[in-house]
Amino acid sequence: MEPDEKPWELVVVGAGSAGLTAARTARLLGAEVLLIERHRWGGDCLWTGCVPSKSLIAQARRAPPARRRSAGVLEAHDVFTGIDSARESIAPDDSPEALRGIGVRTLQGEAMFTGDQSMIVGGRSVEFTRAIVATGSRPSVPGIPGLAEVDPLTSDTIWELRELPERMVVVGGGAIACELGQALARLGVQVTIILRGPDILPGEIPEARELVRSALEVDGVRVLTGRCVVRFHRDASQECAALLDDGTRVDADRVLVATGRRAGVDQLGLIATGVETDDCGWISCDPTLRTDNPSIWAAGDVTWLPKHAHVAGVSGAVAARNALLGTRRTMHDAGAPRVLFTAPEIASVGTQEPTGRDRVATVRHVHVDRAVAEDDTAGFTRIIVDRRGRILGGTIVGPRAGETLGELTLAVDQGITVQRLTSVMHSYPTYSDGLWNAAIQESQRRLREGMAGRLASLMRRRASWRARRGVKRR
Numbered sequence: 001m002e003p004d005e006k007p008w009e010l011v012v013v014g015a016g017s018a019g020l021t022a023a024r025t026a027r028l029l030g031a032e033v034l035l036i037e038r039h040r041w042g043g044d045c046l047w048t049g050c051v052p053s054k055s056l057i058a059q060a061r062r063a064p065p066a067r068r069r070s071a072g073v074l075e076a077h078d079v080f081t082g083i084d085s086a087r088e089s090i091a092p093d094d095s096p097e098a099l100r101g102i103g104v105r106t107l108q109g110e111a112m113f114t115g116d117q118s119m120i121v122g123g124r125s126v127e128f129t130r131a132i133v134a135t136g137s138r139p140s141v142p143g144i145p146g147l148a149e150v151d152p153l154t155s156d157t158i159w160e161l162r163e164l165p166e167r168m169v170v171v172g173g174g175a176i177a178c179e180l181g182q183a184l185a186r187l188g189v190q191v192t193i194i195l196r197g198p199d200i201l202p203g204e205i206p207e208a209r210e211l212v213r214s215a216l217e218v219d220g221v222r223v224l225t226g227r228c229v230v231r232f233h234r235d236a237s238q239e240c241a242a243l244l245d246d247g248t249r250v251d252a253d254r255v256l257v258a259t260g261r262r263a264g265v266d267q268l269g270l271i272a273t274g275v276e277t278d279d280c281g282w283i284s285c286d287p288t289l290r291t292d293n294p295s296i297w298a299a300g301d302v303t304w305l306p307k308h309a310h311v312a313g314v315s316g317a318v319a320a321r322n323a324l325l326g327t328r329r330t331m332h333d334a335g336a337p338r339v340l341f342t343a344p345e346i347a348s349v350g351t352q353e354p355t356g357r358d359r360v361a362t363v364r365h366v367h368v369d370r371a372v373a374e375d376d377t378a379g380f381t382r383i384i385v386d387r388r389g390r391i392l393g394g395t396i397v398g399p400r401a402g403e404t405l406g407e408l409t410l411a412v413d414q415g416i417t418v419q420r421l422t423s424v425m426h427s428y429p430t431y432s433d434g435l436w437n438a439a440i441q442e443s444q445r446r447l448r449e450g451m452a453g454r455l456a457s458l459m460r461r462r463a464s465w466r467a468r469r470g471v472k473r474r
């Protein structure tokens with residue numbers, strides 16, 4: 001079937017994490033699917049998001065502290081070459097050739113809807129019975145006076161650098177500012193993070209934020225909170241400066257803007273489809289990801305969902321199933337697992353705040369032998385447990401916290417109780433001991449204080465009474 005033969009059973013716009021998974025799922029279900037991409041196959045995650053950032057972080061971690069501060073042009077060149085090679089190793093998996101190999105039809109070009117069930121792509125018309133919009137998000141750049149004159153970097157463009165600047169101002173205090181700010185500082189850049197809120201990482205629990213903030217400071221990052229940049233300024237020597245609302249001036253060579261995202265819906269022609277956007281500009285869709293147009297679903301960053309590659313991927317699969325099978329699987333905006341890849345990492349899933357009779361069990365990593373052995377004890381594992389002992393959620397802060405998160409995510413998803421988790425043997429010494437010990441701690445408390453504890457004490461008393469009688473009889 002050629003793109004202009006009609007109509008396609010399913011057209012997916014955007015080949016990022018959401019669109020790729022939607023197209024692959026559609027093929028698994030046996031559908032004729034056309035995937036359209038205007039730029040690079042693999043989207044943000046591969047080219048400007050997860051992969052380059054985690055490569056940068058890993059290289060910064062490996063840089064010995066003595067060299068970190070003296071990273072020069074040569075090392076910077078190596079860093080960016082390392083990033084390119086990570087991307088290039090993964091790229092073939094998401095390429096049109098690989099997709100065609102599994103029967104997904106691909107089309108390179110910018111899609112623009114022209115009607116309820118039609119669009120145009122580079123002059124070719126494409127008709128469909130169902131479509132999924134998976135066009136992602138892009139950096140949202142605030143309108144600070146003078147910003148354009150300092151040629152700001154964003155998470156889209158920073159990967160094009162071939163030299164590291166000596167000093168960098170990062171505007172924003174979220175995931176990108178903290179991950180990239182710390183990695184760049186470890187590579188020798190003098191980083192100043194400026195954010196208007198009272199603290200970095202507003203979505204994380206205070207104790208986790210505090211640990212990451214002190215780690216940033218140990219790595220040499222200056223964090224200025226509750227401050228707004230009122231204007232940027234570039235002088236004749238090409239130096240730039242951020243002028244803050246309290247009169248402070250911060251000099252820098254480059255500026256990175258990391259102040260959130262906005263939906264990638266420009267030039268998409270949504271108006272022709274009746275698909276609406278919400279107050280924040282995300283495509284408005286119900287939990288089954290169906291939009292106001294009954295033929296169109298949306299998935300990934302372009303929607304109100306949390307902005308993570310795995311959420312995008314799962315939402316792509318959900319949208320494809322719902323669109324093709326008429327099912328009503330749902331997605332929700334809270335509780336998805338997420339990892340912040342700073343050092344220490346913050347990994348969390350599910351409920352973060354106890355309500356009613358929920359309990360919190362926390363194990364500090366000074367009591368986790370692996371952390372002690374590695375002299376990296378500034379972390380903790382905290383779980384929220386309901387009155388029946390079921391694990392509702394939790395946060396892990398520490399090295400490789402993201403690797404323990406899988407087990408916690410499974411426990412939350414399956415409604416596993418602390419008693420059940422306690423009975424599963426864990427290998428020693430691992431960071432997962434934090435989670436296991438938190439479950440043991442809570443399970444022992446329940447034993448002491450709960451019905452099970454009362455029953456155990458009754459049984460103990462009865463057994464010792466019997467033992468005493470036995471002794472007398474003899």
Ligand SMILES: Cc1cc2nc3c(=O)[nH]c(=O)nc-3n(C[C@H](O)[C@H](O)[C@H](O)COP(=O)(O)OP(=O)(O)OC[C@H]3O[C@@H](n4cnc5c(N)ncnc54)[C@H](O)[C@@H]3O)c2cc1C
Pocket residue numbers: 013014015016017018019036037038039040041042043044045046048049050051053054109110111112134135136137155176264267268299300301302306307308309310311312341
């Ligand atoms: C610096 C950074 C680090 C990150 N790190 C992580 C991480 O560690 N873990 C994690 O889970 N998430 C991370 N994320 C978030 C993650 O990258 C995104 O949530 C994810 O990539 C979103 O996928 P998506 O498919 O919705 O959108 P995208 O990947 O943006 O894909 C959308 C695609 O649609 C195409 N497109 C747009 N409009 C059109 C059109 N009209 N016609 C045709 N094609 C079009 C675009 O070119 C793009 O390829 C990070 C993000 C950033 C910026």
Ligand SMILES: NC(=O)c1ccc[n+]([C@@H]2O[C@H](COP(=O)([O-])OP(=O)(O)OC[C@H]3O[C@@H](n4cnc5c(N)ncnc54)[C@H](O)[C@@H]3O)[C@@H](O)[C@H]2O)c1
Pocket residue numbers: 142171172173174175176177179194195196197200201202228229258259260261306307308338339340341
């Ligand atoms: N490990 C991961 O999963 C990961 C890593 C990086 C990015 N991401 C995703 O990418 C998305 C974008 O990240 P981000 O860091 O740009 O956004 P964010 O929403 O995480 O943080 C934006 C920050 O910028 C601040 N801010 C907004 N406007 C400002 C202004 N004018 N001046 C100063 N501060 C301002 C906000 O208060 C907030 O602290 C996030 O939603 C995140 O989920 C995920």
